[in-house]
Amino acid sequence: MVEFRMPSLGADMEAGTLVEWLVKPGDWVKRGDVVAVVETQKGAIEIETFQAGQIEKILVDLKSKVPVGTPLAHIRTELEEKPSVAPAPPTLAPPVAPVVAPPARAPVAAPTLPPVARGAVARAAASPAARRLAEEHGVDLSTITGSGPAGAITYADVERRLGEAPAAAPPERKRALWLDLAAMRMAIAAAMARSKREIPHYYLEHQVDVTHCEHWLAKKNATLPPDNRLLIGALALKAVASAARRFPAFNGFYRDNKFEPAQAVHVGVAIAIRGGGLAAPALHDADQLSLDELMSRLRDLVQRTRAGRIRSSEISDPTITVSSLGDRGVEALYGIIYPPQVAIVGFGKVVARPWIVDGAIGPRSVATITLSGDHRATDGHAGALFLAEIGKLLQEPEKL
Amino acid sequence: MQQAAVRPRTIEMTYREAVREALRDAIKRDDRVFLMGEDVGRYGGCYAVSHGLLAEFGPERIRDTPLSESGFTGAGIGAAMAGMRPIVELMTVNFSLLALDQILNTAATVRHMSGNQFGVPLVIRMATGAGRQLAAQHSHSLEGWYAHIPGIKVLAPGTLEDARGMLWTALQDPDPVLIFENVMLYNMTGQLAADAGPVNIDKAAVRRSGRDISLITYGGSLWKTLEAATALAAEGIEAEVIDLRSLRPLDDASIIASVAKTRRAVVVDEGWRSGSLAAEVGMRIVEQAFWSLDAPVGRVCSEEVPIPYPRHLENAAIPQTPKIVAAAKAALGRA
Numbered sequence: 001m002v003e004f005r006m007p008s009l010g011a012d013m014e015a016g017t018l019v020e021w022l023v024k025p026g027d028w029v030k031r032g033d034v035v036a037v038v039e040t041q042k043g044a045i046e047i048e049t050f051q052a053g054q055i056e057k058i059l060v061d062l063k064s065k066v067p068v069g070t071p072l073a074h075i076r077t078e079l080e081e082k083p084s085v086a087p088a089p090p091t092l093a094p095p096v097a098p099v100v101a102p103p104a105r106a107p108v109a110a111p112t113l114p115p116v117a118r119g120a121v122a123r124a125a126a127s128p129a130a131r132r133l134a135e136e137h138g139v140d141l142s143t144i145t146g147s148g149p150a151g152a153i154t155y156a157d158v159e160r161r162l163g164e165a166p167a168a169a170p171p172e173r174k175r176a177l178w179l180d181l182a183a184m185r186m187a188i189a190a191a192m193a194r195s196k197r198e199i200p201h202y203y204l205e206h207q208v209d210v211t212h213c214e215h216w217l218a219k220k221n222a223t224l225p226p227d228n229r230l231l232i233g234a235l236a237l238k239a240v241a242s243a244a245r246r247f248p249a250f251n252g253f254y255r256d257n258k259f260e261p262a263q264a265v266h267v268g269v270a271i272a273i274r275g276g277g278l279a280a281p282a283l284h285d286a287d288q289l290s291l292d293e294l295m296s297r298l299r300d301l302v303q304r305t306r307a308g309r310i311r312s313s314e315i316s317d318p319t320i321t322v323s324s325l326g327d328r329g330v331e332a333l334y335g336i337i338y339p340p341q342v343a344i345v346g347f348g349k350v351v352a353r354p355w356i357v358d359g360a361i362g363p364r365s366v367a368t369i370t371l372s373g374d375h376r377a378t379d380g381h382a383g384a385l386f387l388a389e390i391g392k393l394l395q396e397p398e399k400l
Numbered sequence: 401m402q403q404a405a406v407r408p409r410t411i412e413m414t415y416r417e418a419v420r421e422a423l424r425d426a427i428k429r430d431d432r433v434f435l436m437g438e439d440v441g442r443y444g445g446c447y448a449v450s451h452g453l454l455a456e457f458g459p460e461r462i463r464d465t466p467l468s469e470s471g472f473t474g475a476g477i478g479a480a481m482a483g484m485r486p487i488v489e490l491m492t493v494n495f496s497l498l499a500l501d502q503i504l505n506t507a508a509t510v511r512h513m514s515g516n517q518f519g520v521p522l523v524i525r526m527a528t529g530a531g532r533q534l535a536a537q538h539s540h541s542l543e544g545w546y547a548h549i550p551g552i553k554v555l556a557p558g559t560l561e562d563a564r565g566m567l568w569t570a571l572q573d574p575d576p577v578l579i580f581e582n583v584m585l586y587n588m589t590g591q592l593a594a595d596a597g598p599v600n601i602d603k604a605a606v607r608r609s610g611r612d613i614s615l616i617t618y619g620g621s622l623w624k625t626l627e628a629a630t631a632l633a634a635e636g637i638e639a640e641v642i643d644l645r646s647l648r649p650l651d652d653a654s655i656i657a658s659v660a661k662t663r664r665a666v667v668v669d670e671g672w673r674s675g676s677l678a679a680e681v682g683m684r685i686v687e688q689a690f691w692s693l694d695a696p697v698g699r700v701c702s703e704e705v706p707i708p709y710p711r712h713l714e715n716a717a718i719p720q721t722p723k724i725v726a727a728a729k730a731a732l733g734r735a
Binding site: 127132147154155 | 663690691692693694695696730731732733735
C-alpha cells in the first residue's frame with residue numbers, strides 16, 4: 001500500500017483544498033490517471049497519481065484544506081492486490097507458496113469491482129447522439145444530469161440545456177467553478193515579486209524576418225482541414241524548444257545557489273485567462289513533438305487552461321517559458337522569469353516592415369523576439385547565441 | 401363518406417387463403433409454374449395452404465413428393481434451370497436443413513459456378529416459428545441463417561398483402577427466393593383488397609409511425625410488436641414499427657432513416673439471440689447510425705433453448721409483447 005499525498009505544485013504552495021475526488025474506494029488507477037482536483041492559488045489543478053493500483057481508502061474529505069505532503073488516500077498496489085481479487089494463474093503462483101493478504105486490511109476493503117472495471121475512469125455516460133449535439137454546441141456534458149438508461153445523458157437532456165442557457169454561458173459558468181481569479185492574482189503577485197527580488201534579469205532583443213514562416217504556413221494550411229491548421233505560435237514554440245535543447249543552460253531551474261539543467265524540454269506556455277488571470281502550464285517534451293502534434297497539444301492545453309482544468313504535472317514541470325502577445329498585442333514584450341526557471345522568451349506581434357533582402361528594400365513580415373535571462377545562470381553572450389538560434393530556426397520552418 | 405366511395409372493395413380472408421390465392425394466381429398466369437412438396441396434393445398441405453388446388457389444377461401442377469427434402473429441392477433446382485418456374489414447399493424450416501446442401505451449395509451458387517450461364521429461378525416456401533406446440537424439431541426460426549447466404553433472397557411476409565403479393569414478384573426473380581411463412585399467421589384473419597396483387601420484395605415497411613423508438617421486426621413477431629406499440633402509446637411512448645419484409649437483402653435505408661429519427665432501436669426476432677438476424681440489424685445500425693443513437697440498441701429474441709413442448713414454456717421461450725414493451729422502455733430509461 002502506498003500513500004497518495006497532497007503534491008507540491010510550485011515552491012510557493014503550502015497547502016491545497018480538496019474540491020473533487022474523481023475516484024472512489026475500489027476504483028483502479030494507473031500511473032498518470034487524474035484522481036482528484038485540488039484548489040490552489042493557481043486555480044483548480046487536476047492531480048495525477050504516479051502509482052498504479054486500487055484505491056483503498058479516501059483519507060481527506062471534500063473542502064478540507066491540508067498542507068503539502070498530507071496523505072490524501074491509500075492506494076493498494078497491483079502486486080499486493082492480485083491474490084485477493086482473483087487467484088493468479090497456477091504457473092505464476094504455485095500453491096505451495098501462497099501470498100498472504102494482510103489480515104487487518106480485510107474488514108476495511110471496499111467491495112471489489114469485477115476485473116473488467118479495472119482502469120475504467122468514472123465519467124458520465126452519454127449517448128452518441130447527445131455527444132454529437134453537445135460537441136456541436138460546445139456544451140460540457142459533465143454539467144448535465146442524464147435521464148436515459150442507467151442515468152446516461154441523452155439527446156433530449158442536451159437539448160434541454162441548450163434551451164435554458166445562452167450559448168456562451170456554459171464555459172463561463174464552468175470557469176467560475178474552477179478558477180478563483182483573486183487567488184490566482186495573489187499567486188502571480190507572489191511569484192513575480194519573488195522573481196524581481198531574487199533574479200537579476202538581463203534583456204536581449206532580436207528582430208526576425210518571418211516572411212518565410214508565413215508563406216510556408218499558408219501553403220501547408222491550404223492542405224489541412226481548419227481544425228488542424230498550424231498557427232505561427234506553434235512554430236515559435238517549437239523553435240524555442242529546439243534551441244533550448246541545444247542551449248541547455250537556458251532550460252532548467254536555479255535552486256540552492258546553483259543551476260540544474262533539466263533533462264527534458266517542457267515549454268511553459270503563457271495563457272491569458274479572460275477576467276485577468278494568467279497561467280503558464282507545460283507543453284511536455286515540446287522539442288520532441290512534430291508540428292502537427294505540438295499544435296494539437298497546444299489547442300488542448302489552451303482550452304483546458306481556460307476551462308480551469310490544468311494537470312498537476314503541467315503546473316510543476318515547465319523548464320522554460322514562452323510568452324506571446326499574438327496579433328492584438330504590441331511589437332515587443334520583456335517577460336519576468338517564473339522562478340525557479342532561468343529564462344523566458346517573448347514574441348511580439350508580426351508587423352510589415354521595409355526590409356533589406358539581397359541588397360534591395362522590400363516589404364517583409366518581422367517579429368521582435370526577446371529573451372529575459374537569469375544572470376546568475378547565464379550571461380548576455382550565451383543569451384545572444386540562444387536568441388539568434390531561435391531566429392535562425394525560424395528561417396527554415398520546414399525543418400522544425 | 402366520399403372516402404368510402406373510392407376505397408377499393410375488400411374481402412375478409414385468412415393469411416392461409418391469401419397464400420393460396422397467390423399460388424392459384426401464379427399457376428394460372430404462368431404455365432411454367434408448378435407446386436411441389438410433401439402432402440401438398442391429396443392432403444392439401446400440412447397447413448392446408450394448398451387445399452383444393454390438386455382438384456383445381458391436377459397432378460401436373462400440384463405434385464406430391466416423397467419424404468426427401470434434398471431430392472425434391474434438387475428436382476426443383478433442375479426444373480428451374482431447365483426453364484420452369486417451380487414453387488417448392490418445405491414443410492418446416494427445421495426440415496429444410498435436409499435440403500440445405502441443395503439450397504446453399506447448388507441453388508445459391510450455380511450462377512456463380514457456371515460463369516453466369518445458368519440461373520435458378522426457384523421459389524421455396526416454408527413454414528417457420530413456434531407457438532403451435534410442435535416441439536423442438538418443428539418450431540424453430542432459422543430464416544436468419546438463410547439470410548446469411550449470398551445468391552438467394554429471403555422474404556418474410558407478415559401481412560395478408562405480402563402473403564398474397566410476394567410470391568408472384570419472387571417468381572419473376574432470376575435467382576432463388578425463399579419465403580418464410582410464420583405458422584402463427586396462417587389462421588390470422590383480415591381484410592384484403594379484392595384487387596390485391598404483386599408487391600415489391602426489397603423494401604421494409606413502416607407499419608406504425610412514431611418518434612420515440614424504432615421497433616424493428618418481421619414475420620410472426622410483427623403483430624406482437626404492433627401490440628407492444630399500442631401498449632407503449634398508452635404510456636406516452638410513440639413507437640415506430642418497421643416490418644423488414646425482406647431479410648436478405650436488408651433494406652438498410654429504411655432502417656437507418658427510422659433510427660435517425662427516433663434515435664433508439666429494439667430489434668425483435670424469433671431466432672436465437674447469438675448470431676441472429678437481430679444481431680446483424682443491430683450492427684448495421686451501429687455502423688451507419690452510431691452518432692444518432694441515444695441508447696444501446698436492444699434485442700428481443702428467443703431464449704437459447706430448443707423450443708419446448710409445454711405451452712407455458714413455449715410461450716416463455718419466444719418474444720412476447722410484455723418483453724418487447726420492457727425492452728422499449730429500457731431503451732428510453734423508463735424501465
